[in-house]
Structure formats: structure tokens, C-alpha cells
Amino acid sequence: MENKICMPKCKVEEIQGICREFNNDPGELINILHRTQSLLGYLPMEVQEVIAEEINIPAAKIYGVVTFYSYFTMLPKGKYPISICMGTACYVRGAEKVLDEFKRQLGIGVGETTDDGLFSIDCLRCVGACGLAPVVTIGSKVYGRLAPEKVRDVLSDYYLREG
């Protein structure tokens, strides 16, 4: 059994800090995971081990929670996480074609991240903007009535920004 988990000290301390904010209470696990994911972007194995040690519950329990909720991810997201709404309204207005176009342009599947770390693709169910269907969010920016033909332009804005 590989029994050494190596992590930068500052990261370990940050995670421990989050746990302590919640008084190391196992009942606050979901809140701890939320805060940690918003800090790091994802919840890799090492991070879960640190939380397990800190709040004194088995790592298997934490892994169970992380794999149960689709919000939590063990893979790093892109700098610009793309979420395509697959709710009913968006779906009937062609969300799947939009998704396919993003997949084609970026060469990745749902739940994956591009090699340059810029983009990742996920699906979600309804952002509450059905009037704008089909809806896509990239980071905190919302794109309404996004036709597949516009996908290339949207992406090139981000590539331009990155130089």
C-alpha cells in the first residue's frame, strides 16, 4: 500500500484552515468540500486524504460523497469551464448540436479538459434562463440563443484574450 501522500505545505494548511472554519465537524463535510473545490477548482485524491485526516473520517466516506454529487469533480476544470444546458427548453432548441460543436472544436468530451488547460466541457440542467435557450455558460458569463455556428467565434474571443 502506497502510504505517503505528498502535497505542498501551503496547500495542506489552506485545506486544514477550511476544515477548522467548520470546526472539523464531519457533519459539515459537504460545505468543506464546496469551499475546497472553489479554492482549488477540483478535489483530487490528495485533497480528500487531507480532509479525511483533519476531520477524522474515513477517506472512503469522502470519496463516496464526492462521487455521489455531480457538482464535485476530481479532475481539474479548464480556466474557462464551459457548461452547456441540457434542460428541456435548451434541449429542444438544439443544445445537443451546440454541445457537439464544442466537442468538435476543442477535441474533448464531456467532463474533460483541453491539454492547454483552457477549456473543459460539462453539461448541466437548467440555469433558469429558458427564454434564452439554448444557453451556455463559460465561467460566470452566460451566452443565450447560442447557435452551433457561433461557437467558433465565442471560443476565439477567449483564445484572443490568452494571446
Place this chain on the structure above:
Amino acid sequence: MEKINLTIDNRNVEIPKGSTILEAANSVGIRIPTLCHMKLHDLCYENQPGACRICVVEVDGRRNLAPACKTECTANMVIKTHTPRVLNARRTVMELILSNHPNECLTCSKNGYCDLQSVAHDLGIREIRYKGEISKFTPDISPSIVRNMDKCIMCRRCEEACNTIQSVGALSAINRGFEAVVGTAFGRDISGSTCTYCGQCVAICPTGALEERTHIDEVLAALANPSKKVVVQTAPAVRVALGKDFGYEPGSDVTGKMVSALRQLGFDYVFDTDFAADLTIMEEGTELLGRIKEFLAGNEEVKLPLMTSCCPGWVSFMEQHYPDMLDNLSTAKSPQQMFGAIAKNYFAPIAGVDRKDLVVVSIMPCVAKKFECGREEFAVDGDADVNYSLTTRELAHLIRYANIDFNHLIEGDFDAPLGESTGASVIFGTTGGVIEAAVRTAYEVHTGKPLPKVDFQELRGFEGIRSATIDFEGVKLNIGIAHGLANARKLVEEAKAGKSPFHAIEVMACPGGCIGGGGQPFHRGDMEVLRKRQAALYCADSAKELRKSHENPFIISLYKEFLGEPNNELAHSLLHTHYHDRKVVICCTDKEKK
């Protein structure tokens, strides 16, 4: 206690308020089928997630069917347990469970012992109307336990046992929906998890999802090999459980028939782990007295409480969870490994065989013993002291393979010299037994006087944590006993905080001790089975003429002719061991890794 009346299947039932429908039905002999539910009251084990829905019943005035295991009775309830509606629902539930279950009963190791199979049989399932995707998991094979998660029905008994009874936390429900399964952290192999191989998950799994790693074929090959001498040792708890597979009442002591069966199987020598248990007492008892003497002499460095080390599940637990407390563990090897060391180093030369041509097989109530006998420190040049460890269940299979009519065997006796044992050793198989055996010997060695009474009732019982003070003529020895690792954890935490009142602590990982081991014939949630096995061991103890380990004539001559004194250099090299830190640690690196 307040009682209420209700009607089940037209019968009036009076039960304590707060009982479930299932308990009420059981109290009048109405057997509602269950799969996920399991309750062992005395062990504080209760798994009732209400997950499988096979126990549904009809309740007058209630729109939907009620799960009997989760529904509390109310006064004047009218319950029906076998209406067409109920039976139809149960069949549907069973067909849905089976629609994602491999239909390989005939080749499954659980064939004939499977709860799912017997409930399906009772419900008369003749076809499965639902077809769909079938789960495909790769079997996870470890030295002790094999996980075939295709066969998991998500009853979650194993998760409950692993977390609540054992506080090991190796197993948890992971993923969701169709992907949901009971698994380890990060989907690691069980051997890479915090599993201690206690085997309690195997003991209560209703299907073939969890089973022991079998070594039957290796043993059959050794028995058939003319250039090998094959010796077998049998653990104390095996003899009071094996009979169950051959129709004997739970707790029947079948020692004599077991010995004859082993001889008929072709083992060259049939020996007894009990002999090694007596040897363990000599070593561990001496170690205990030594530490106490030092402690009384004012040495504050001495590690007390001394914790027993017979149980490999418990040893793994300490290595993984409390590496800073390993010095409290007795360095004495377990009886299985003491036997192996004596067999290969003392007996092999006597028998005129090279140690590599002497195959040592152990029959154990345990799956962790398989891992233990494979540990590197118990081998010389790659030749293990104990080559194969079989469970009680595997022995029953072996006996059937060999066409042995077990019930009509003439009772046999163990072979000399490694077959002779005292009453002290036979109680090793139950919680409280090891420490009672140790006290019997330590008292007489320390005081030089015979014990006024041999039975220590104060050390016996089924409570998860027990304690007693034994007066060694002025020296008061405080003893703690725990069975089930969650109970043990409490005593270790206390010791870690420096607050332990005990000088010695006995721990057995399995509830009840080895009688409830992960390799025993299944108790199926019936606590009476464990009680009867325990009673049988105490009975076997009192029937023995010699009941103290240091009185075993073969132990006396072993020290005289071969070992010298307990805890001396030779005894240490053969009969003692060391432990490893196996805890997951977080190492901080100074710089951000790119």
C-alpha cells in the same frame, strides 16, 4: 415496558411499543423474507437501510406497502404478509434485483449458502422479465478477500460492519444510480485500502460479492505430491463451528471427527493450533509479567497496557491506524505463526524432512490469517512458516470433495507432539479466552502457588468492552477486553491519551472473538449460534484434565529440549515478531509541484 396489540395474518400479537413489523412477525414465528436487514442486538450491529424492499407487507388503511424492517408497529394495526399484492411486489423487486445479477449460481462460491438464492427460491422466481445493462466490475483479489462486485445487491451490510462494528472505514457506498457500488476510497484495490482483512464483510454478505481467497487447490496439490510431508493445524474455534455444514446443531464440538476427516484427507500429521496457543501463553505471559515487574520497579518507560497480538485483523488495524502505539502490542507471534515456526524449525528435523518439503496448512476461522501467513517476516528464504491457511468453510468443502461421510466418522486424536493442548488454549477461540489463559499461567508463575479457582467468570461474556481486576497476591492486575475493532479503538484511544487503567488488554477483531470469525460457517444474524459456540469452548476447557498452559507436558519438554527459557534469544528469534507502520501519512513538500 408498554405493550401494544396488533394483528398479523389474522393472529393477535402483543409486542413492546417501538417494535418493527418484522420483529412483531418474528415473535410469533412468521418469517418475512429479508435481504439487506440484519440485526445482532448483543453486538450493537443493526443494518436496516430499508434498501432492498423484499420485506414489504400490506397494512390496513395504508395506501402503499410498508417495509416490515423499517415500519414501527402501532396499536391495533392489521398486517397481512402474504396477499397476492404483497407477493407480486416481492417478486417484482426480486426480478429487478436479479435483472442486474450474474446468473451463475452453479459456479458461484456461495452456491447453497446464498441469501439471495434462497429468497428467490422461496418466492418461486421462474423467469426474469426485465432485461437491461449488466454491471461489469473487475474482480478485486487480495491475499484474504475477493470482491466480485457484479454480485453486489447494495444491501450495505458490509459497509455497516466495516464502519460501525469495526470502525475501519475501508468500505463506503460510492457513485450513484446504476454505477453505485460499495467500494474503497478512490476505487483502490482492497489491498491498497485501510482494510484489515478481518472478514466481517465476508461473514455477513448475503451474496457471493465478498468471499475468501481460496487456497483449496494448492492444498489438494500438496496432499497429492509424494515428495511433500503435509501437516495441518486446527484453530480452537474451528471445532465448534465446522459441524454446522454437516447438519450438527450450532456449537457442536466435532473435534474427533474433524481430526479423522483430516487424516482421511491425507494429511501426514494432524496437529493442533491449541498446542501453539499454550506456547503463546508461555511467551506472552512471560512478556506481561516482565513488563509489570519493570513497571513496579519504577521504570516509567515500560509500555503498558500490553495488548495481545494473536489476532491478525487487530494487528493490521494497529499498523494502519495507531502506528505510534505499536510498542504496546505484545511481540509474541500469533498461535498460527508460532506453530509454523516450531513445525519448520523443530518438527521438520525430527521428522527427517527439509523445511521446504514440509507443507504446513492451517485451518482457521479467519480470512486475515491468509494475509498473516503470507507476511514476509514469517518466511525463511521465501519459504513461508505456514504455507496455506484455509477457513473453516474451505475445510468443509475439502471434506465433501474427498467424499468423506463426516457424520459417520470414528473420532480420532491429534498426533503427538504438536497436538497436545490444555483447556487454556481451547478458549483462545472466544473473546476473553486469551487473557483468561494468560492469567491462569501468569498467576501461578508469579505467585508460585496453585490457583484457588481456574475459571475466571469475570473475564467472560459478550459485552463489547469488559474489565476485571485480578489479585496476584497483592499485585492487582487490571485487565481490559474488547471485541469488535470499534470497541478496541476506544481502549486504544484511552491508552493513547495516557488514561488507560489497564495493565493488559485483550483484543479480538471479530465480534465474539474467533467463534464469530470471517471464515466461519455463516451465522446469518443469529446470535444464538455464537453463544452456543462460546459455550462449547468453555465446556471443552472444563472437560480437560490440564487447564493451564504451563502444565502442558509437551510444552514443558519443548522448552527443556529445544527452546530453553521463555523470551530467551532463541524463543525471540522463532516466536516473536515486529510490526510496521502502515498508516497513510500526508507529507508536506516545501515547494509547489509543477
